[in-house]
Amino acid sequence: MTIKRKACIAGAFEHPTRKAPDKSVAQLHAEVARGALADAGLERKDVDGYFCAGDAPGLGGLSMLDYLGLKVRHVDTTETGGSSYLIHVAHAAEAIAAGKCNVALITLAGRPRSEGSSGTQARNYGASAPDAAFESPYGPATANMYGMVAMRHMHEFGTTGEQLAWIKVAASRHAQHNPNAMLREVVSVEDVLASPMIADPLHRLDCCVVSDGGGALVVTRPEIARGLKRPLINVLGAGEAVKGQAGGRIDLTWSASRWSGAAAFAEAGVKPADIQYVSIYDSFTITVLIQLEDLGFCAKGEGGRFVADGGLVSGSGRLPFNTDGGGLCNNHPANRGGMTKVIEAVRQLRGEAHPAVQVKNCALALANGTGGQLASRHGSATLILERA
Amino acid sequence: MKIPSPAMNPENKAFFDATRAGKLLLGKCLACKQVHYYPRAFCPHCNGKTEWVAAKGSGKLYSYSVMRRVAEPYAIAYVTLDEGVSVLTNMVDCDIDRLRIGEPVRVVFKPAEGGEMIPMFTPA
Numbered sequence: 001m002t003i004k005r006k007a008c009i010a011g012a013f014e015h016p017t018r019k020a021p022d023k024s025v026a027q028l029h030a031e032v033a034r035g036a037l038a039d040a041g042l043e044r045k046d047v048d049g050y051f052c053a054g055d056a057p058g059l060g061g062l063s064m065l066d067y068l069g070l071k072v073r074h075v076d077t078t079e080t081g082g083s084s085y086l087i088h089v090a091h092a093a094e095a096i097a098a099g100k101c102n103v104a105l106i107t108l109a110g111r112p113r114s115e116g117s118s119g120t121q122a123r124n125y126g127a128s129a130p131d132a133a134f135e136s137p138y139g140p141a142t143a144n145m146y147g148m149v150a151m152r153h154m155h156e157f158g159t160t161g162e163q164l165a166w167i168k169v170a171a172s173r174h175a176q177h178n179p180n181a182m183l184r185e186v187v188s189v190e191d192v193l194a195s196p197m198i199a200d201p202l203h204r205l206d207c208c209v210v211s212d213g214g215g216a217l218v219v220t221r222p223e224i225a226r227g228l229k230r231p232l233i234n235v236l237g238a239g240e241a242v243k244g245q246a247g248g249r250i251d252l253t254w255s256a257s258r259w260s261g262a263a264a265f266a267e268a269g270v271k272p273a274d275i276q277y278v279s280i281y282d283s284f285t286i287t288v289l290i291q292l293e294d295l296g297f298c299a300k301g302e303g304g305r306f307v308a309d310g311g312l313v314s315g316s317g318r319l320p321f322n323t324d325g326g327g328l329c330n331n332h333p334a335n336r337g338g339m340t341k342v343i344e345a346v347r348q349l350r351g352e353a354h355p356a357v358q359v360k361n362c363a364l365a366l367a368n369g370t371g372g373q374l375a376s377r378h379g380s381a382t383l384i385l386e387r388a
Numbered sequence: 389m390k391i392p393s394p395a396m397n398p399e400n401k402a403f404f405d406a407t408r409a410g411k412l413l414l415g416k417c418l419a420c421k422q423v424h425y426y427p428r429a430f431c432p433h434c435n436g437k438t439e440w441v442a443a444k445g446s447g448k449l450y451s452y453s454v455m456r457r458v459a460e461p462y463a464i465a466y467v468t469l470d471e472g473v474s475v476l477t478n479m480v481d482c483d484i485d486r487l488r489i490g491e492p493v494r495v496v497f498k499p500a501e502g503g504e505m506i507p508m509f510t511p512a
Contacts, residue, residue, distance in 0.1 A: 120457045127395035133404075134426035137391050137506045138478045139455065144464045147453030155451070155489045200454045247415075247424030247432035248473025250466055252451055375466075376476070 007093035008225035011040025011218030028109035036216035049074035049101030053084035055334035080379025081371020082336035090238030092219035109214025110334025147199035150286035163304035165192035170312035175325025208327035232388035237268025256380035257294035264382035279341035323357035338369035393502035445495035
C-alpha cells in the first residue's frame with residue numbers, strides 16, 4: 001500500500017512567539033492546535049486522530065488528549081526527536097489511508113529558551129539508556145557531537161568553515177523578511193567565522209537558535225480537504241529511518257536521510273532534480289550539508305561546493321531552502337525543528353511564503369528532518385509534498 | 389575536570405570492574421565472532437550471545453571536537469581501535485588544540501566522581 005495522494009496537509013500553524021515565560025507547555029500545545037484547525041477551517045470536534053512526541057508534557061499523549069478535551073480513535077506518539085513530526089505526517093497519512101482516522105492533529109511546543117536550555121549542556125536521555133554508561137562520562141552535548149560530524153566531513157572531503165557559513169548566510173537572507181524570526185539580521189560569511197567558537201569547528205552562528213513556541217499540522221483525507229477553502233497539498237511520498245553506531249562501525253559522513261530520502265523519492269515517483277523547494281533540518285550548518293548530500297541533491301562530499309556562494313538563497317541560488325529563516329535564524333521550538341520544516345514547505349506550496357522568498361509556481365517540495373544526535377543515534381524523516 | 393560517574397547496571401558491571409584493573413573490554417559474539425562497542429549481552433550484528441574480550445588499547449583518532457563555551461574546555465572524540473570498532477571518548481593528557489585526525493592514540497584510565505575508572509585516550 002502507498003500513501004501517495006491518500007492524504008493532504010490541510011492546516012499548518014507556527015506560533016508567533018519565540019519567548020513564552022508566562023505560558024505552560026500544555027497551553028502552547030493548545031494554542032498551536034487551535035491555530036492549525038483554524039487555518040484548515042476545521043473544528044475541534046472534527047479531530048479523530050492525535051499525534052505528539054517527547055515534547056508533549058505527561059505520558060505519551062494521554063495528558064495532552066485530556067488537557068485538550070479530545071476524543072480520538074487513533075493515537076500515535078512516535079518519538080524520533082526533532083524528526084518526529086515529519087514521521088507523524090506520514091503515519092497520519094497511513095492511518096487515513098487505512099480508514100483509522102479522518103482528521104489528524106499533530107502538535108509540538110516547548111519553552112527551552114525560558115528554561116535556559118543550551119546546546120553546550122551534556123544531553124541526558126536517562127540512566128537506563130543502554131549507551132548511557134559508555135557516553136555520559138565524556139560530556140556529549142549537542143554542539144560537540146555535531147562538531148565531530150563537521151570535523152570528519154572536513155577531513156575526508158575538504159569541506160571548509162566558509163562553505164558551512166554560506167548555509168547560515170542564506171538562512172539569514174531569508175529571515176530578514178520574517179517578522180517573527182528570532183534573528184533577522186543578514187550576516188556574512190565573515191560574520192559567521194568571526195563569531196565565537198562553540199565546539200570545533202562550529203561557531204556560534206553555525207548553531208540554531210533556542211526558542212520557545214511551537215507548531216501544529218492538520219492532515220486529512222482528500223475528500224475532506226477538497227471541501228475546505230485552502231490550497232490542496234498532497235502527501236506524495238515519505239520515508240523514515242534510524243541510524244545508530246552499528247556496534248562501533250561508525251561513519252559520521254552520512255546520515256539516515258540516505259535511507260529515508262530514497263524511500264520517499266521512490267514512493268513519490270520523483271527525483272531530486274524535480275524538487276523546487278526544500279526545508280532541511282538545520283540544527284547546525286553541518287546538519288544541512290549532510291542531508292543535502294544524503295538526499296541526492298549533490299554527490300557525497302560535494303555539499304560544500306553546492307551550498308557555497310549563495311547556493312541555497314531563494315531567487316538566485318540553485319536550491320531555495322528554509323525560506324522562513326529555518327532553525328538557524330527563525331525558530332527551533334522545543335529544540336525540535338521538524339515541525340517548522342513542514343510548515344514552511346506548506347507555505348511555499350500554497351504560495352503563502354513571504355513574496356521576497358516565495359518560489360515561483362512552487363508545486364513540488366521536500367521537507368527533511370533529523371532528530372537525536374547525528375554522531376551517535378538519530379532518526380531521519382523525509383516528506384515529499386505537492387500542490388494539487 | 390570532574391568526570392560524571394557512569395550509570396551502572398548488571399549488564400555493564402564487568403566492563404567497569406575491568407577498567408579498575410586497567411583493561412578496556414569489548415563485546416565479542418560467540419556466534420559470528422565479530423567484536424562490537426559499546427559492549428552488550430546481545431550481539432548487535434546477529435543477536436548472538438557475547439563474551440568479553442580485552443582490547444589492545446591502541447587505535448587512531450577518528451574525529452573530535454573541543455567544547456569551548458564551558459569553564460574548562462574538553463575534547464570529545466571517536467577513536468577507532470585496532471580491533472576495528474570506534475569508541476566515544478575524551479582526548480586527555482595532551483594539548484587539545486593540537487589534535488590531528490588519524491593520529492595514533494592509546495588508552496588511559498581516569499577516575500570518575502564515584503571512583504569508577506573511565507577509559508580515555510591520549511596521543512601515543
